[in-house]
Amino acid sequence: MKKSFLQKKWFKEQVSHHEKPLLRYCLALTGNKEQAQEIVQETFIKLWSEDFLKVQTHVAPWLYRVCRNSSIDYHRRRKKMDPFDESKNTEVEHIQMPEEEIEKNEIFGVINDFPPEQQEIFILKFQEGHTNIEISEITGMSVSNIGIIIFRGLKIIRDTLKIERVV
Amino acid sequence: MSQTYDEEKLSKYILGELSLSEQAEMDEALNSNHELKAEIEELLSVACNIQESFASISPSEELCLNSDLASELSNATYDKPSRLGERYNQIYEGFRKYNPYLPEFLFILCSLVLCVIDIRDIVTSGKSVTEFASLSYISCALLFFYIFLLIKRARKEASLFDSLLESDVITASKSRVTPLTLLKITFFLVFAVLLLML
Numbered sequence: 001m002k003k004s005f006l007q008k009k010w011f012k013e014q015v016s017h018h019e020k021p022l023l024r025y026c027l028a029l030t031g032n033k034e035q036a037q038e039i040v041q042e043t044f045i046k047l048w049s050e051d052f053l054k055v056q057t058h059v060a061p062w063l064y065r066v067c068r069n070s071s072i073d074y075h076r077r078r079k080k081m082d083p084f085d086e087s088k089n090t091e092v093e094h095i096q097m098p099e100e101e102i103e104k105n106e107i108f109g110v111i112n113d114f115p116p117e118q119q120e121i122f123i124l125k126f127q128e129g130h131t132n133i134e135i136s137e138i139t140g141m142s143v144s145n146i147g148i149i150i151f152r153g154l155k156i157i158r159d160t161l162k163i164e165r166v167v
Numbered sequence: 168m169s170q171t172y173d174e175e176k177l178s179k180y181i182l183g184e185l186s187l188s189e190q191a192e193m194d195e196a197l198n199s200n201h202e203l204k205a206e207i208e209e210l211l212s213v214a215c216n217i218q219e220s221f222a223s224i225s226p227s228e229e230l231c232l233n234s235d236l237a238s239e240l241s242n243a244t245y246d247k248p249s250r251l252g253e254r255y256n257q258i259y260e261g262f263r264k265y266n267p268y269l270p271e272f273l274f275i276l277c278s279l280v281l282c283v284i285d286i287r288d289i290v291t292s293g294k295s296v297t298e299f300a301s302l303s304y305i306s307c308a309l310l311f312f313y314i315f316l317l318i319k320r321a322r323k324e325a326s327l328f329d330s331l332l333e334s335d336v337i338t339a340s341k342s343r344v345t346p347l348t349l350l351k352i353t354f355f356l357v358f359a360v361l362l363l364m365l
């Protein structure tokens with residue numbers, strides 16, 4: 001479908017608005033800058049080929065979901081090529097928190113010890129600012145499950161920081 | 168109220184995702200439970216700290232796409248397609264040379280033929296209807312379900328390629344051989360062989 005002037009303008013706005021957050025999220029999922037760039041680029045190409053009317057009401061969760069699925073595919077392909085890769089067999093196998101930040105901030109140190117799914121939810125919630133409903137749309141988990149995971153994570157962070165301060 | 172429900176609602180309260188009426192209800196409940204209120208206040212401050220910590224990381228300037236993607240796609244025409252579609256172009260061109268669904272369909276065809284032979288033997292031997300629960304019927308049903316999944320996958324791929332073609336991101340359109348066309352051809356061959364068998 002040929003895009004109208006308004007549609008092109010809307011697309012440009014989406015790219016400039018979501019480019020950096022998507023790259024940051026993808027980098028956390030893949031741990032590889034070039035791969036993250038490629039995934040985000042393909043995500044925008046897929047958005048371009050979509051009917052904008054269908055996606056414009058939920059474009060952010062749509063973009064994050066496509067990026068997430070591509071990142072999971074990337075890990076699957078990498079695992080096939082490296083049979084000695086012993087990473088856990090979960091959907092999101094790996095989240096990479098920025099190392100300098102882990103050293104600087106004790107909160108990131110605690111989040112870094114969370115399971116990958118919980119880390120991803122914390123990133124989507126507190127870094128990207130998504131609502132629980134949007135996170136549910138992106139990850140495929142139920143909204144109530146996401147609420148529980150966040151609540152338990154907050155408790156763990158609070159307890160760990162308390163212990164560290166006492167020590 | 169179950170423990171699970173409590174945690175979900177408390178989480179929403181901390182993150183400010185409750186409706187006004189629910190929030191007022193929760194405020195009331197917390198006012199009558201000072202221990203829980205103190206805990207929620209602690210968790211609220213933890214949530215604020217996390218938010219501040221994440222906000223303090225500014226996205227790196229180096230972290231950006233290699234090209235002005237929006238302009239590349241907007242300015243693409245059929246004669247001058249976007250170079251971003253090159254990878255898709257290669258896959259699409261590859262479809263004309265090699266049908267990616269053929270091995271799967273050959274496998275299904277062989278299995279279906281074996282099932283049909285088996286079912287024909289049952290029918291011609293005049294056995295009772297109870298034989299309908301035989302393994303061949305179940306295999307046949309599973310194979311048809313597999314075909315259904317395959318069609319769904321091909322349709323999804325075909326729609327992506329078609330929309331990329333229409334928006335001039337790729338140009339491998341001259342033959343108009345889409346994944347769906349290939350699927351239809353293979354399907355036709357499968358049924359032709361089946362009809363001949365019967």
